[in-house]
Amino acid sequence: MPKHGGSPRIWRWLCAGLVAALPIGTAVVLHEPDSPRALGTFHDDSTVLIPAAQQNTAADLAVRLQAMLGQHSVLAADLMRSRIRGDDDFVQAANAALNKNTDDMSGLIGQLFGTPAAKSFSPLWSQHVVDLVTYAGALADHNDSARKSSDARLVVSENKLADFFSAASKGRLSKSDARSAVEMHVDHLTEQADAYAKKDYPAADKLYRAGFQHTYALGLALDDALLPKSDVAILQQPIWRLRSQLGELLAEHAVLIEDTTRAAASNTPDFSAAGDQMNGNTQDISAAIGTLFSASAGKQFQGMWASHVDALVSYGAATAAKDQTRQQAAKARLATFETQMSAFLAGATHNRLTKAQYAAALRDHDQMLMQHADAYAAKDYVKAHDVGYETYNHMFDLARTLADAFGESVAEKLPQGGAQTGYGGEAGLVATW
Structure with a gap:
């Protein structure tokens, strides 16, 4: 119970539930690479994710x-x-x-x-x-x-x-x-x-x-x-609610990955507890995808996303142990994830962004989280926090781009109000991995 007396929980907008939808909506505008931000640059072409900042x-x-x-x-x-x-x-x-x-x-x-x-x-x-x-x-x-x-x-x-x-x-x-x-x-x-x-x-x-x-x-x-x-x-408006909710879920993903990676790298006893919360976030993101597209899409997404999470944590542990073989294995799994997830997203959004563009954005995300793990394992905590700070901000750029690609009609499938939830929302709708 709160120390200073009971208080009502603020209503949290939640993407949850499993309903079918197909994405049609606004197109994504791509800017030339004169942006002051280096992160988010696509590797296959001269375009960048729209920086929300x-x-x-x-x-x-x-x-x-x-x-x-x-x-x-x-x-x-x-x-x-x-x-x-x-x-x-x-x-x-x-x-x-x-x-x-x-x-x-x-x-x-x-x-x-x-x-x-x-x-x-x-x-x-x-x-x-x-x-x-x-x-x-x-x-x-x-x-x-x-x-x-x-x-x-x-x-x-x-x-x-x-x-x-x-x-x-x-x-x-x-x-x-x-x-x-x-x-x-x-x-x-x-x-x-x-x-x-x-x-x-x-x-x-x-x-x-x-x-x-x-x-x-x-x-x-x-x-x-x-x-x-x-x-x-x-x-x-639906598109803005979607931008906000996706931003929260993806930012929480990055935060919890970093927390779990730190625990893995330092072999501390809070690793299991950190992993449980990270799994809860995976379930919530998967439930959101199920809401936006379909139940089967949510389950397909969850399998890929869980593998992505596991590979990132494995990379952090391997980096701390200076095990290059395990590092390379984790990188290979991440490359597979980037290919599979980019194909999934391109298909779900009717190629509003190409597979190459999605893959590049996901690769940027994975590389930032690996850089965080590298810095933390090296005990360069200043760099680890700098990378973590920028990774967090990048999640909102990515969320805005994904929301726009998903489109207005998909965003309209979101709940109009909020859901009063406990920790992790309605994660029980999706089986744990």
């Missing part, structure tokens, strides 16, 4: 806010865990990544809601981060008095944040609802840290994933409360 409509920025809040949750949890472990090198790199996220989020708040809002938000959010790290430090030192003091400071900082959001909404978000939402976010982070310190890794990793999902949904709630109603209406 270059789209500056309010709707694009609103989805980015959801993304950055979700990213904050996992970066904060990673930092708290490394502080508990006493892994000082990882602490420093994680802290730098979290500071970058804070700066980027403050800049986005400024773009969406104006410079005065950003100036008010930045110190409040920074203090929130400091209080979370202090809480983890008290756990690491086994200092219960300091932990209680940190918890009290967190209550103060979370109330200030919530009051800021409520005031910015001009009455559309009540103070009590805002406090309830921010309170739950803090509870997820502190409770996962408590469980991690007690070596209750299944509980810690459930809360890790739940924290990401809730904080991503918090971004949606803030978008609804703070943006002009005309922009909120755009976000309710």
Whole structure:
């Protein structure tokens, strides 16, 4: 139960269920390679994935806010865990990544809601981060008095944040609802840290994933409360809901792969718990594909995606063990996945993107995750976090491109509202692999 009292879970949009559909819809625009971003470049031609970061409509920025809040949750949890472990090198790199996220989020708040809002938000959010790290430090030192003091400071900082959001909404978000939402976010982070310190890794990793999902949904709630109603209406359109939901699922995939890879590389006892949450994400993505296309498509996708996940984790473990034979075997499995999945996606979307283009995008994704594993195994935690940060952002570029290729008519198959779920949504609709 939440430490600071019960609070209703924010409704999370969920792609789940198995219904048949065929994709017809908007075409994907491809830009010339003068983009400042190197990631996402197709290897077969001179075209690149549409970078969502270059789209500056309010709707694009609103989805980015959801993304950055979700990213904050996992970066904060990673930092708290490394502080508990006493892994000082990882602490420093994680802290730098979290500071970058804070700066980027403050800049986005400024773009969406104006410079005065950003100036008010930045110190409040920074203090929130400091209080979370202090809480983890008290756990690491086994200092219960300091932990209680940190918890009290967190209550103060979370109330200030919530009051800021409520005031910015001009009455559309009540103070009590805002406090309830921010309170739950803090509870997820502190409770996962408590469980991690007690070596209750299944509980810690459930809360890790739940924290990401809730904080991503918090971004949606803030978008609804703070943006002009005309922009909120755009976000309710099927294609935008699909972009948001695919972005969440794919970003969560990258986050959980990295978490599991770290556990595999360091041979830590939380590997099994991390893998369970990663499997839950695989089930959710597969259920989404089943919703968009058909039950059989969802099952076919799941088999390929599960093999992809397993190969990435195997690569990370082989890299840590300096086993080149296993590394090459994992790379071969990934190459097979890229070929098979690109054919699946091209067929499902009636070749709105070619097999070569899909394969290149998937190859970029796999290469980034392998680069993360390489850096982590080499204990180059700064590079690992830099790669992880860019991989996370790349997931939203990929999600936007896939959503546009899937098309408006497919997006209309999504649920209009939200589903109140526990950890992992309706993952039970799809068998585990």
